[in-house]
Amino acid sequence: MTSSIHPTVRLTNHQQLKGIWNKRTYTILRLIGEGARGSIYLAQLGNRHVALKISQDSSVITAEVNVLKMLKKVQGQPLGPLLLDVDDAYITQNTKLAFYVMEYIDGVPMTKWVAKEGLSWLFPISFQVLKQLHQLHQMGYIYGDLKPDNILIDQRTQQARLVDVGGVTAFNRSIREYTTWYDRGYWKLGDRRSEPKYDLFAFGVCLLSMDPNVKIQNTKERDLLKVLNQAKSLKPLQPVLKRAFNGDYNTAIEMRKELEQVNLQQAKKAKVQKQKTHPKLHFWPETIGLSSIILVHVALLYYFIL
Structure with a gap:
């Protein structure tokens, strides 16, 4: 009530x-x-x-x-x-x-952090958030109102933190607090019953909204899978996001493992590209896109997921 x-x-x-x-x-x-x-x-x-x-x-x-x-x-x-x-x-x-x-967490919202630091940060942020969601789901609750504004990157520790617990809801109850663009009911891809898939859908939209080609809040398109096709900068992530939108993941750990695989694949591609472009030089190729910058943060990435 x-x-x-x-x-x-x-x-x-x-x-x-x-x-x-x-x-x-x-x-x-x-x-x-x-x-x-x-x-x-x-x-x-x-x-x-x-x-x-x-x-x-x-x-x-x-x-x-x-x-x-x-x-x-x-x-x-x-x-x-x-x-x-x-x-x-x-x-x-x-x-x-x-x-x-x-x-008080002196943090920067996910959107501003990624805009400043780069798309490669989506991997360590995702691993941290999905781990936290998994812990919450194991307790029988979902986060509910998951959106970039509620994911802060602590400026001191560079750790992703979930803030604002107003939407936390026990399993199998109606979602009482949500934000339109991150709600699967809005996109007609599910109901508002609290279950882990609801959070994973919302987090998928959080990642989608990081693509500079996508304007979630301004689009008139109500088919989220068509919006996903506009995310050119996130092409390697599109299969994972599509599965999240379709409700194919039962747990946050499943989604995290697939993102880990994408990260490793992109790291290998970037390494091969580097060797072909500069076989005798030891600096990073100045190319644009998610795959070309991923290696810069490999060491940082594994630091965060331990």
């Missing part, structure tokens, strides 16, 4: 929120996100930057806190931001709202 409460909360820069129960005081710095389930602010606690989510609907805070607590139990790299605090605060003299505080 959808709440009729409008969730967004307007706070001002430098406004202070003092937790009623835990007594921590947070100074609001700026708005960093807003959606159908509340508002997220960059805040300061002492010398530390944190992300603070607040909503007019307390059930949103309760649900997302429960998800973050669940994700915290996963061993290894955390799935989603780390939960730091949960409390209530008066934002005006008579208005008390619930909020939670999480780790």
Whole structure:
């Protein structure tokens, strides 16, 4: 059941929120996100930057806190931001709202990162994201609202991190939060029932949207497979993306393994091309395209997937 409460909360820069129960005081710095389930602010606690989510609907805070607590139990790299605090605060003299505080990830959205660093980054990013999705799926949940804006590349560690857990949904339930272009229902390629294939479809569209020849949000074409044919820069990935769109992968690991094979094939082709072009020289050929730049990141790639 959808709440009729409008969730967004307007706070001002430098406004202070003092937790009623835990007594921590947070100074609001700026708005960093807003959606159908509340508002997220960059805040300061002492010398530390944190992300603070607040909503007019307390059930949103309760649900997302429960998800973050669940994700915290996963061993290894955390799935989603780390939960730091949960409390209530008066934002005006008579208005008390619930909020939670999480780790602030100083990251760059996937789209901006790939545009700056190159398409070869799609491989290490994919391996990391698909590993995280597999861990989440093993727990009986899907991410739900998977899109490039929710995949941040941490500028310090260069690790891909999933943020905004508002769409995390238990298996076999209706998807309650999604973004049109990454929803298989929009493309008439499936329903909105939560299952791993839903996430893999969305991640396929994330990869597709990285191609400079494709404008997902501007296209009037409603046949995603025709849009896929426009992705000239991602030609080596097209068979994998097609399988993701058709729901052929049952697990994220299956999709990851096929991407690993594509990566190895492209590395071999680039090596052969290098030897033919410059058999006695030891520098990279200056050619354009995914296959010609892949070797540059081979060492980096295997660092990330370990």
